[in-house]
Structure formats: structure tokens, C-alpha cells
Amino acid sequence: MGENTWTPTGPALLFCPADRPERYAKALDRADMVILDLEDAIAQVNKAQARDALIGNPVAADRVIVRINPADTADHQLDLDAVASTPYRLVMQAKVESAAQLTAHGLPTIALIETPLGAVRVEEIAAAPNCVGLMWGAEDLVAGMGGSSSRFADDEAHPGRYRDIARYVRARVRLTAAAFGVAAVDSVHIDIADVDGLVAEVRDAVAQGYTATACIHPSQAAHIRDGYAPSAERIAWARTVLAGAEAHDGGVFAVDGQMIDGPVIAQARAVLSRVTDAPTDPPHS
Template sequence: MSFDMGPALLFCPADRPERYGKAAERADAVIIDLEDALAPGDRAAARTALVQSRLDPARTIVRVNAVGTADFPLDLAAFDETLYRTVMVPKAEQVEQVQALGPYEVVALCETAAGVLAAADIAAAPNVVALMWGAEDLIASLGGSSSRFADGTYRTVARHARSQVLLAAGAHGKAAIDSVFLAIPDESGLLAEAEDAVASGFTATACIHPSQVAVIRQAYQPSDAEVAYAWEILEASTSEHGVFQYQGRMIDGPLLRHAEAVLRRAGR
């Protein structure tokens, strides 16, 4: 995988090229968005801006319009004129949709009922490097009106879809990207959701505002205490055989892998 998957991926409207560089500076990667962030009449100019841009290809994703729309071939033609090679396919529902993009690395956005149910097949495609899920389009595809309860927590169907996409990605060794958090001022809510994402196994979280980047990075960066504990149990395991106790807790193979994951996130 040539794409550099950091924890905070920031969407940037493709019709705002003056923001491209700023987004790339602030986030671990930028998602230049030709789809939902644009009015249909602005897409032609946005494609021109995309072709003229010069961001780091290893830290840039381009979200095109859905396969089957009139904008999709136009978006893909513009994308092909750039040095970027990671494309986000929204409303991915069939493995054939991503297999047809063989030369490119694909982030498949499973955000409809059909897409969530097909997530495992989509994740198995060799050119798919990551799966992402989307709550709002999912609920729209079901005829619903809200993905969250009044307290901000996800409804059961959204939690199910989030888990299914994560499991599909993990089963095929692909990165999993958690959905955006729309309540921009609610940093505590974002932090709690991002902490749950990293603890559950997500690789990254997408965001819609630069202020969310630092919160997501905080969630994905292990604390000094977590790093120290991970080192301690891994060092203790070198003198033990099989299951052992450490500070009153049973330690076995899965917990050692948890510790290794903590150290990877810490860059150790």
C-alpha cells in the first residue's frame, strides 16, 4: 500500500483549491471531495482545480461521485490526469465497481444497506486498501431520518453497520476508517467516539473540520501509561511460557497482541 494512512483524514471541498494545502498541512491526509461537498454546477471547475493541484500523492485521496452517475467518468478522467492514485468510491455496493478501478488504490465507502452487506466481498478485492462507512447515507438508503439519538450516540442499525464494515476490513487485512462526526463544537463527543474507534480496531477517523484533527490524533495516540504498561507485559512475557499473571491480571497471546498494537500506534 503506497498510501500513508495516518489517524486523521480531513475532507476538503474540491472547489476550494485555496484550502487544499492548508488541509494537507493540518491533517495526516486530505480527502479532496468531488461528491457531497459540492453543488452539481461547481463540479466542472472543481475538476480543473484538482488537475492543477500538486499535493503529496501518498497523503491524498480523491472522492469521486458514485459509479453509475453522469459525473463519475468525468471525475475519473480528471483524476487520471493527476499524480494521485488513491480514489474513494462512495456508495460502493458491488465488488465489480472497485475491481474495474484496478490501476488505482481504492478506499471503498460502504454507506448504503447494499454496500454494508457486500462489505466483505468488496474488502477482498486486491486493489481495495481501506473500507470506510457512512452513517447518514446509510440511514437515507433505509428510508430513515436520523442515525443518532438525541444524546449523540448511534442508533442500533448504525452501530451494526459500523461493526460490519470494521469486521470486513479486518478479515481481509485492510484499513478501516471511521465515519465523520458532524457536531463540530462537541469535542468531547468526538474524543469519546474516536477513542472507541481506536480501541475497536479502526485505523483512522475521517473529519470535516480542521479543529477536529487534534482531537482525533489525541484519541489515537496512546498515553505514556499505556505505552509503559505495554512494554512491561511484553518484557515480562520473554521469561514466561504461555499464560502468566502480571499485576494480578491474566496475560495471554491476545493481550500481548493488544500491547503490540499500542506500541505501533505510539511509533515504537
């Protein structure tokens, strides 16, 4: 398990090109955390400019993640040098394919699993002592396999839904993050206009225990926040379950006809963990 623990300040993580410093504050205003991107959002000719902007325009360090280029690129060490000249210490490393690519620099790192090799080595990567989170990426993953699309097209049987290989990696990343006690960040929904698809994916991410969801447009952040916030009915259910757990001193009991035991009690605690004003949990039996 990683020796560093990290929990985002909220579930909506917004990518922002690092070469656009005029957008930093706006992005922070719309999202819970901002991923200042030195990788895919930046043309190669603008990489140096992006690093200079990152250094010269500091914002709230506790709400910033810096996405750095892959370990096998010339920009990787330049990115690390730039980060060292800022107050930021949390990075998201693109296209991670081994634990050694994280331990080489030692910074708290969200490992981005977006290549076939990274996907089959995700357990090794999560075990790196400075791995604090995992995120996965569908488009690079599919491109790395010679594929053309991570999702079914609108005219096929399952419009907008991930294809099996993407769903497999999404599930494997989530399972591995849970096994190694690190945060799990769900991938971006690249169709900005598809609000219904985004909302459905966020709800599914929450049901699987994802910690947060990344996004590429400010308009998506509010939908992500709404999706991670439990409904009033769900909060009431969770509080009833935890009160019953305390009253029954660990025994099995029922709430509205549902049998309540250890796993369901754990689910109730998970619901209340997403409520900022949730009361302290009853003591474990």
C-alpha cells in the same frame, strides 16, 4: 485479501472540497491526510470546476485521497479521467455496492459503505483485489432506508449516540476490514461543536482497532490524533507485557495482577504500533 496494502500516514483524515484549492495546503497542515472531495462537498454545477482545480493544484501525493462519485453516476468516469491527470492514485469511492464497481478501474480504493446494499455486500466489496480500505457513512445509510436520523436526539435516552442500525454497520465494516486485511476508517462526527462526543467516538474506534477517523473540520483533527495516541501509562504497560512475553518464552504470566497470554500480547503490540518511537517488538515465541 486485497493485493494492495495501505496504511494512512496518521489517523486524522480531513475532507476538503476539491473546488477550494486555496484550502489544500491548510488542510494538509492540520491533518495527517486530506480527502479531496469531488462528491458530496461539490454542487453539481461546480463538478467540472472541482476536477480542474484537482488537476491544476497538485500537493503531496502521498498524503492525498481523492473521493470520487459513485459508479452509477455520469461524474464517475470524469472523476477517474481527472485523477489520471494528477499524481494521485488512491481514491475513496462513494456509495460502493459491489466489487465490480472497484475492479472496473483498478485503482487502489477505499470503499465507502453508505447504502443498504453496500452494507449487506461489504464482504464481497472488501474481497476486491484493489480494495485497500473500508469507510462507512451514517447519514447516507439512514437516508437510503427512508430514515431521518442516525443518532438519538438530545432529549432521548442516549443523547448523541448512534442508533442500532448505524452501530451495526460500523461494527460490520470494522470486522470485515480485519477479516480481509484492509484499513478501516471510522465515519465523520458531523456535529463540529460536540467535542466530547467526537472524543468519545474516537476512543471507541481505537478500542475496536480502527485505523483512522475521518473529519469535516480542521479543529477535529487534533482531537482525533490525541485519541489515537496511547497514553504514557498504556505505553509503559505494553512494553512491560512484551518484555514479559520475551522473558517467559510464550508461557502465561502476570502483569499487575492481570493474566497475560497470546491475545493480550497482541493487544500490547497494537498499542505500540500507534507510537512512532516504539521499540522493535520482541521476537515471537
